[in-house]
Amino acid sequence: MTDILTLEGLTKDWFGVPAVSDLTLRVRQGACLGLIGQNGAGKSTLMNMIGGIVAPTAGRMLWRGQPYSPASAADAAAAGIAFIHQELNLFSNLSVAENLYIDGFPRRLGLIDWRRVHARTREILARLSLDVDPRLSVGNLSPGERQLVEIAKALHNEAQLLIFDEPTTSLTARETERLFDTIAALRAEGRTIVYISHILGDVRRLSDDIAVLRDGRLVDEGPVDAFPVTRMIRSMIGRDLGGLYPPRTAAPRPRPVLEVRGVTQPGVVEDVSLTLHEGEVLGLFGLMGSGRSELARILFGLDPHQGGQILLDGAPLPAGPRGRIRAGMAFVTENRRDEGLMMEASIADNLSLVSLREFGRRPVGLIDPQALSARTEAARTELAVKAGDIAVQPVKALSGGNQQKVVIGKWQMSAPRLFILDEPTRGVDVGAKYEIYALIDRLAAAGGAVLMISSELEELTGTADRILVMNRGEIVGGLDRAAFSDERILSMAFREDAA
Amino acid sequence: MTSLAERALDAAVRHATYLIFAAVLLWFGLQSPVFLMPESLANIVKQSSFIGIAAIGMTFVLLTGGIDLSVGSVMFLAALIAGMVMRALDLPVPAGMVVALLTGVVLGLINAFFIVVLRVIPFIVTLATLFLFRGFGIWLTSSTQFDFPPAMRAFGLSSILGVPLPIVVFAAFALMAHVVLAHTTFGRQVYAFGNDPEAARKSGVKIAWVQARVYVISSACAAVAGFVLIAQIGRLDAGFGEGREFDVIAAAVLGGASLMGGSGTALGAVMGATLIQTVKMGLVFTGVNLYLQPILQGAIIFLAVLADGLRNTRMRSRLRRTIRTVEPASGPAGRRI
Amino acid sequence: MIPAATAPPSASPPPFTPRRGLGARAGDLILSDYFVLYLSIAYVAALAPFLPTLTAPGNIVNVMSNMWPLLVVAIGQTFVLAIAGIDLSQGSVVALTSVVGAMLITTAADPAVLAKAPIWGLVLTEGGGPFAGLMGGVGLAVMAMLLVAALVGLLNGTTVAVLNMPPFMVTLVGLITISAFAIWLTQSENIARLPESFIKLGKGDIVSVHIGAKDSPQIPRREVYSFVTYAMVIAVGVAVAAHVLLNRTIFGRWVLAIGMNRRTAEISGVPVRRVIIAVYVISAMCAAVGAILYSARLEAGRPTLGGGTFLLDVIGAAVIGGTSLFGGKAKIIWTFFGVLFFVLLSNTLNLMNLSSFQVDMVKGAVILGAALLDVLRTRLMQERRR
Structure with a gap:
């Protein structure tokens, strides 16, 4: 088989720091290449070079044997390369057909030839077995359907290579299955796929070949048959799992902190009950769309629930996040950028936001600047945030790991009883991950309780005392640390309800 | 499944402006049946052409999530320059209208230059040009009233096939804008830009070009609007068009254009302008105190914006992801594992 | 340790460099809080030789008296801009509270002029308003003005927030x-x-200065320059209070947090709705204080006060100072200098005998210049963070 895309010695430096260095990789025509690597391994830089968003500093690319150096996203699309990102580039106020044709409609008498547009769109949608009217607004589609529209866009542009970048993060299990069927169908048409994901099982299932990136280099590659998950992880991390997680320094105590009894919200979660004890780290595992983040939002009072009870230290909680913060809850959301931080504000301002009330003097809430800066400085030292002057430097200038430390730190300053951490290591590099795990251990050791939500099973088995599994809005099972088994947890998470 | 009542509410929220319009017509019609006579209705459309034409242009800008505060000054300056050129070159009135249109295009290009090339936010740019354009115009007239040639009024009061000229121009602009927005690539790209400029760029839309054009269109429409109104009056004074930017924006928003971009139609702007004028005329017909009329107008605009907000909230809540299908109330819901 | 793919920010503060280039120093100047003040001073210094009247005591008094009411209103707007809002209703609040205050305390009303008004007979009679001649009547009227404004702000804020x-x-x-x-x-x-006693609030002076030789025991009124006026005390008082509120209190931090990122503020326990409502109340109440100063200076309640381009002056002054329309970036001191610059500009244009159109054009150009400056500042700031 010939190579459709060849990368030769591809390198990209950012101000002298290499993001991708001397990378040589072949993508076989008609095959599916699974590309894996930790965050910051250089995957996105690599994709941006292929997609014409950034230009390589050295090396070259060959597309179907010809030199290929795209100057823009449009160049890449014209060449026949399509990207299906986690964040879709669709216009929710336009119809499905319009989304396909937005860069140029066929015209008749100077106006858009709607009949042709709709007929052709219908044809493409039929190939993807997506049964929606081309005139329907994309805003009315489910996330899975939107993903298929994005693929339809690629087909409309006659893409030969489709690059999927974490395509399943916002899909339900069933939508994921449907996507995989579609990928199989695309391959049957002779198209080439590059599949990037953190869900290693998916990557193995779909790919013919696996390539592993680490620190901007290709560190391992080979056919999927010779690539068990253990080898994938070892290559990604560069060492064995053992040293990846700090040891737990304390054991859970019997006293319950959080008690959730039969919490139900129609369409979201059903009859969720759990107990979280003092000093305990409780892992909550589930696939995207299993309801884990939604449960976190309900517990924190951001979203409503109709049935059931939530108790903190035995007392019922007031409605809304403010009351729950005062009762001793903290919530690190999965969306650091939009919900966790004020990106433009200084580190100190971010750190102090939650606990500001403690520094106000009556009657007008005049802030005691000395006390405040002493506390924020102390928090920074404790968290080992690598930064300059925290009163000046904006958090936006920090690395992902340090940003996340600031988010955790701002909650820590209010000395909460319960931490809800939703994907606390998303977008955090390996080194900082270890520090965050150690921080989580310290929170628990100090007598707090931690509910840690993650889609990375390894990190839960590495840090939690107990893991509960969510599937379709329900808690479908739980395991104690002694009984942790990836296989059992995954089978619970993946189990499809007959419905 | 949604109940019938819910769907009815949905439809009501979606078409709130039409409902308000119908209610207004009905109310005033009941008060004074003369109000619903064809002549008075035609008069309403004629009177609304001024704000209406400008609101059509404003809709393009609002669709991209921008704003154009300079339209009131453009109305004034473009009409003035057209008049001066007409007088100097002894041009016929239709040629003067073309001059006004071209002046609008040039003024729009100035706005577009600062917004698209220098990347200053539209609010500030058009706030500044609001002052600049008017100041320039007053300098040209030395703060005195400008009288147009007599042919101007004759033109403004003429009619084509029995339809008054302002209505003809209004209809022509509405039709053109509708076709451009709904049936051309540029039009659809305006909507795409308003929804997500970054995604539009990635999809191969030339966003700078799209954004520049909407400001040119807005200014051009405002220029023609000013010219058409002046054609009915025959003279121009220094305060002409002052503060009209707010009327124009209100009309466009009333017609369903969102200040956040991405939604709105040309025909909606026509309706918004006509609705405002209907209320104005209705209040006159029913003899409501002159000073109280703006309060009622404000109330109607408020209702329309409120309806728009409700519409968006409902849309969003419908988009919220459901993890589980909500089963019918009978039987234990989805507990089979 | 594995090096991260993205460059970590340097842990140490930038090294001290005694000799810095001219460019860097110009950058410092542009990024300074006082930039607009320097600009105003430079502007005055540049024009003074050509406009001798500019620095005459009489003109300085004039500039200041124009400045105070605008400053108070612009401070209110600054709070609203800080939460990424905008308050277009300020001008109308000035008008309404001006009328409300005047109708309560006027000492006599002419039936030939006002008999048709709906308040005639209800509030207003030939003998004036209900508080006319009452002890503390002026104080009550001021309270009423603030109350009316607060109600308007409450309505605006609730509608926006809820x-x-x-x-x-x-x-x-x-x-x-x-x-x-x-x-x-x-x-x-x-x-x-x-x-x-009401008019004094706008015109009365506390410290007056006579410049020149004292020839006779009676100094003619026009040679006395009132440098410290009640209006100044009120405006500066409001400014200081607003500065403390925005920069030194929990409330102020909350305001800026909401402007920076409303979602984050909500999740971090900031009472977002209450703060938004409070901000619109502050904005309207500042407009009412502005109305007191304007009406007192006019010696009348005028329902068309705050019309025309007043609103654009207010927003323009705030923006020139450096406050961002996108929220989260606002300082009272910036607004102070912005208002100073704006008023100086109008004043000098008047002194040059320019007509209103030229004033308009220069105003427009200045707003545009300020916006371009902001673009420049943002870019400079980003470069410095590298």
């Missing part, structure tokens, strides 16, 4: 209806004959 309507439209509707209401109240007539 119904989630766009502030631009909400306050635009406010502008239209409230100014119409004010005009209706008096049928567009002014209410004159305000008591001396």
Whole structure:
């Protein structure tokens, strides 16, 4: 088989720091290449070079044997390369057909030839077995359907290579299955796929070949048959799992902190009950769309629930996040950028936001600047945030790991009883991950309780005392640390309800 | 499944402006049946052409999530320059209208230059040009009233096939804008830009070009609007068009254009302008105190914006992801594992 | 340790460099809080040789008296801009509270002028308003003005915060209806004959200076320059209070946090709705204080006060100072200098005998210049963070 895309010695430096260095990789025509690597391994830089968003500093690319150096996203699309990102580039106020044709409609008498547009769109949608009217607004589609529209866009542009970048993060299990069927169908048409994901099982299932990136280099590659998950992880991390997680320094105590009894919200979660004890780290595992983040939002009072009870230290909680913060809850959301931080504000301002009330003097809430800066400085030292002057430097200038430390730190300053951490290591590099795990251990050791939500099973088995599994809005099972088994947890998470 | 009542509410929220319009017509019609006579209705459309034409242009800008505060000054300056050129070159009135249109295009290009090339936010740019354009115009007239040639009024009061000229121009602009927005690539790209400029760029839309054009269109429409109104009056004074930017924006928003971009139609702007004028005329017909009329107008605009907000909230809540299908109330819901 | 793919920010503060280039120093100047003040000083210094009247005591007094009311109103707007809102209704609140205050304290009303007004007979009679001649009547009227403004602000804020309507439209509707209401109240007539104790708030002086030789025991009135006026004390008092509120209190931090990122603020326990409502109340109450100063100076309640381009002056002054329309970036001191610059500009243009159109054009150019400067500042700031 010939190579459709060849990368030769591809390198990209950012101000002298290499993001991708001397990378040589072949993508076989008609095959599916699974590309894996930790965050910051250089995957996105690599994709941006292929997609014409950034230009390589050295090396070259060959597309179907010809030199290929795209100057823009449009160049890449014209060449026949399509990207299906986690964040879709669709216009929710336009119809499905319009989304396909937005860069140029066929015209008749100077106006858009709607009949042709709709007929052709219908044809493409039929190939993807997506049964929606081309005139329907994309805003009315489910996330899975939107993903298929994005693929339809690629087909409309006659893409030969489709690059999927974490395509399943916002899909339900069933939508994921449907996507995989579609990928199989695309391959049957002779198209080439590059599949990037953190869900290693998916990557193995779909790919013919696996390539592993680490620190901007290709560190391992080979056919999927010779690539068990253990080898994938070892290559990604560069060492064995053992040293990846700090040891737990304390054991859970019997006293319950959080008690959730039969919490139900129609369409979201059903009859969720759990107990979280003092000093305990409780892992909550589930696939995207299993309801884990939604449960976190309900517990924190951001979203409503109709049935059931939530108790903190035995007392019922007031409605809304403010009351729950005062009762001793903290919530690190999965969306650091939009919900966790004020990106433009200084580190100190971010750190102090939650606990500001403690520094106000009556009657007008005049802030005691000395006390405040002493506390924020102390928090920074404790968290080992690598930064300059925290009163000046904006958090936006920090690395992902340090940003996340600031988010955790701002909650820590209010000395909460319960931490809800939703994907606390998303977008955090390996080194900082270890520090965050150690921080989580310290929170628990100090007598707090931690509910840690993650889609990375390894990190839960590495840090939690107990893991509960969510599937379709329900808690479908739980395991104690002694009984942790990836296989059992995954089978619970993946189990499809007959419905 | 949604109940019938819910769907009815949905439809009501979606078409709130039409409902308000119908209610207004009905109310005033009941008060004074003369109000619903064809002549008075035609008069309403004629009177609304001024704000209406400008609101059509404003809709393009609002669709991209921008704003154009300079339209009131453009109305004034473009009409003035057209008049001066007409007088100097002894041009016929239709040629003067073309001059006004071209002046609008040039003024729009100035706005577009600062917004698209220098990347200053539209609010500030058009706030500044609001002052600049008017100041320039007053300098040209030395703060005195400008009288147009007599042919101007004759033109403004003429009619084509029995339809008054302002209505003809209004209809022509509405039709053109509708076709451009709904049936051309540029039009659809305006909507795409308003929804997500970054995604539009990635999809191969030339966003700078799209954004520049909407400001040119807005200014051009405002220029023609000013010219058409002046054609009915025959003279121009220094305060002409002052503060009209707010009327124009209100009309466009009333017609369903969102200040956040991405939604709105040309025909909606026509309706918004006509609705405002209907209320104005209705209040006159029913003899409501002159000073109280703006309060009622404000109330109607408020209702329309409120309806728009409700519409968006409902849309969003419908988009919220459901993890589980909500089963019918009978039987234990989805507990089979 | 594995090196991260992205460059970590340097842990140590930038090394001290004694000798810095001219470019860097120009950058410092542009990024300084006092930049607009320097600009104003430079502007005056550049024009003074050509405009001797500019620095004459009489003119300085004039500049200051123009500055105070605008400053108070612009401070209110600054709070609203800080939460990424906008308050177009301020001008109409100035008009309404001006009328409300005047109708309560006027000492005599002319039936030939005001008999048609709906307040005639109800509030207003030939003997004046209900508080006319009352002990503390002026104080009561001022309270009433602030109360009316607070109600308007409450309405604006609740609509924006609870119904989630766009502030631009909400306050635009406010502008239209409230100014119409004010005009209706008096049928567009002014209410004159305000008591001396009220007029003093706008015109009265605390410290006056006579410059020149004291030839006779009686100094002619026009040679006395009132440098410290009640208006100045009120405006500076409001400014200092606002500065403390925005920079030194929990409330101020909350305001900026909401402007920076409303979602984050909500999740971090900031009472977002309450703060938004409070901010619109502050904005309207500042407009009412502005109305006190304007009406006292005019010696009348005028329902068309705050019309025309007043609103654009207010927003323009705030933006020139450096406050961002996108929220989260606002300082009272910036607004102070912005207002100073704006007023100086109008003043000098007047002294040059320029007509209103030239004033308009220069104003427009200055707003545009300020916006370009902001673009430059942002870029400089980003470069410095590298």
